Amino acid sequence: MRLFKPASINFLSLTSGLLALLIFAPVLALMYESLFSSEALNDDTFSNLAQTVLWDYLANSLQIVGCTLVFACLFAIAPAWWCARYEFKGRSILQWAMVFPLAIPAYISGYIYTEALDYAGPIQTFLRDVFNWQSPADYWFFDIRSITGASLMLALALYPYIYLLMRNGFANQSDHLEHAGRLLGADERRIFFSIRLPLARPALAIGCTLVAMESLADFGTVHLFAISTLTTAIYDSWLVYGSLSTAAKISCLLLLFVVSLVWLESRQRKAQKHYDLKGSHGLSKKIPSRGKLLLIWGVCLGIITLGFIIPVLTLVGYNLDYFTENWNSTLWQHSQHTFTLAFGAALICTALALLFNSNHRFVPNKLNLAQQNVASIGYAIPGTVLAIAILIPLGTMDLTLNAWLENWQMDSVGLIFSGTSFALLIAFVIRFAAIANGSVHAAYQQIPPNLDLAARSLNTKSWRLFKDIHLPLLTPATISALLLVFIECVKELPAAILLRPFDFETLSTYVYQFASDEQLEHGAAAALLIIVVSLLPIFVLSRTQRMS
Amino acid sequence: MTSISSNTPNASGSLNIEQLNVAFDDKKILQDFSLNLNEGEILCLLGPSGCGKTTALKAIAGLLEVQQGKIELFGKLLKKNAFELPPEKRDIGFIFQDYALFPHMSVAQNIAFSLKGQPKAAIEAIIKQNLAMVHLDGLQERYPHELSGGQQQRTAVARALANRPKLLLMDEPFSNIDSQVKQSLMSELRGLLKEHNITCIFVTHAKQEAFAFADKTAILNQGKLVQVDSSQKIYEQPKDSFVAKFMESGNLIPCQQLPTKLFAKPLPEHDESGFCLLHENGFVLNAEQGEKAVVKDCLYMGYRYRLEVTMNGQSLFIESDNRFDIHSELTLKYQHQPVWVAK
Structure with missing residues (x-):
């Protein structure tokens, strides 16, 4: 269905095509830098690394991914099933409270649990007092600053992805399948293991790939726990060894894993399409027995306490202790920086999403779809990798510009691209364009194409069709796109750490500085701010889901 | 194929339903529903949407709570007073409107679902036999999404009959079938049920389906059975103005x-x-x-x-x-x- 004459499309297509290419450019630069740049050919930092510790780092990264997945599944699957299957008092609150830990960055939990479980922390001190142990040699205690500990922290922050997907996966399963199974002689146990769980497998797989990507990309927790992984290796290569090409090479290695995860995920999404039954009514709820109810509340509250209540209460405690020191003008200044930057990125991402999607709507060809997909690629790129990828072209631009200026005997302007918050803005836009795009794309698909035809038959011009028909119908999606990108930008840590200009902090980097200096008490106000902002979409989501 | 038909002591009175009552939250869905069916008979439960047809089927299958009434199938008690036999022990086959094929299982796995515990050779024999019965030979490795609507329905039939149920229930089985193939599919399925002497109740809101498929028709209105008779008698001599209008007599x-x-x-x-x-x-x-x-x-x-x-x-x-x-x-x-x- 072509709604526009080819001549009128070209400008729109060209613009969005160019922008999509710009978004993709850093990845190309990354590959070029790691393979062909003069530094890549001459510098032997990477080969030294590869001959010594790089493979240990890789092993650590993979171990963390594996352990995080195991823990996250343990936290997520049973509560997801219970919340989808059973109806009980307080379920609607409990099922959303299970998502709250998503708002706590893993490095904050990591810091808080390190303090709590340390040799000098309250728990070990208490145990020593009770059992009269004198030294660490007298007993064994779990060392949280380990791969298992880091994975546990990551799993506590990331399990809600699996939980949400599985809960929806279970809840959307047709009652008919269960009825059919029972009439064919299967008892409840067999129905769960041979029908329910296999049918939720795509949801589980999608959730697991998301958790795997996030844990692979984690920088804050592993750096805090001094565990060397691929992300910390990229960080060190650039900031300690000053070798951009080495950072680029490790980034490419990391990207290889990410790309395979993305591929896995898209395969599972396709499989899920076949599992969605047309005209199914979803799972009907059952009343749990008393024992079951106790188990449900016990397990869910336990997880929420570990993942949310303890970190938040600790931060609130820090805030009460250091109230005047924490709520100062520096915090105000960093908040202002962060929110302005995040809002700017959110505006750009949403505008891009509207551009790409309306372009594809008006001219639905493969090229325009490809633009959308290319523009969405950033979300899969770990922040550390993206930062390196952006530094390459922006650094070159700075060098070139300054060389020109020198040529024309003008004053150098310094690093106006790579050394200012411009780089950070670009990073946020590339990384989170996919979120805005997803939101707008989903809403656009809800608008029936016949609406466009009806408007066209009433002599509506293209711009008016967009402005008066599409845009009003897209308003909720546009707002949620703005909000989601904004929040992600506030939370983003690894890219911000590498790209922030001198003397410039976002709330995340501000908190992280305190955490790595073992003084989170002083960053507690900012940490709470981040958590409050991160809770917003959970409330919005729960409201919209309850209304529908 | 005599293997499908159930060997029963008495030829008549295979299904006896007495005074079934179903209510959701004080709303009466089914009132004093009584029905008798002979072995091998096909009954059409006909009525406008929302009249309680599907509820009646689910009540017989044990898929929902029945407040009152008695159900007997070939002398086996399925429901009486507080006693309820769980659905998996009722020997009832059910074909859902959306067929409810397990999407993660192949055609063969779907058919074999009720045969768990039987020797492998026996299972394979039944799969082969039932596929031939519904003319799906060669499609056993396909998955439900790779089948047409008609093929999905045949698979559902083959699955429902695999463990030789004593009664087959079908909920609007033809509503998702293209009208061009509907007629031939109906006569084919009717032939199959007759050949194997399978007792069957099916639900529809289209009187043409009752004419083409059923021996007997029962008209249901607002949870009450109004008239149970041959389709011809109901069409030509409707009991009241509701039946006459519904049948467009x-x-x-x-x-x-x-x-x-x-x-x-x-x-x-x-x-x-x-x-x-x-x-x-x-x-x-x-x-x-x-x-x-x-x-x-x-x-x-x-x-x-x-x-x-x-x-x-x-x-x-x-x-x-x-x-x-x-x-x-x-x-x-x-x-x-x-x-x-x-x-």
């Missing part, structure tokens, strides 16, 4: 407004508060004596015409072999025996 004229000139013989005793049913094909159009009528509309129906006429201030539909112009005058005579229908 013909013209319903209030008895008090019946013009006597329309009939050749004097009318017998009848209840003046009810209706008289005049079938559309029972009229002579150009009688020497009769009731005058004017043609309002004339529609071609394939070899025949359907006239809408005004007679005595009332609108009637009449079947005719010939075309008539609009506004032309007719002299009508009703040559069949009129049927008296309660209000």
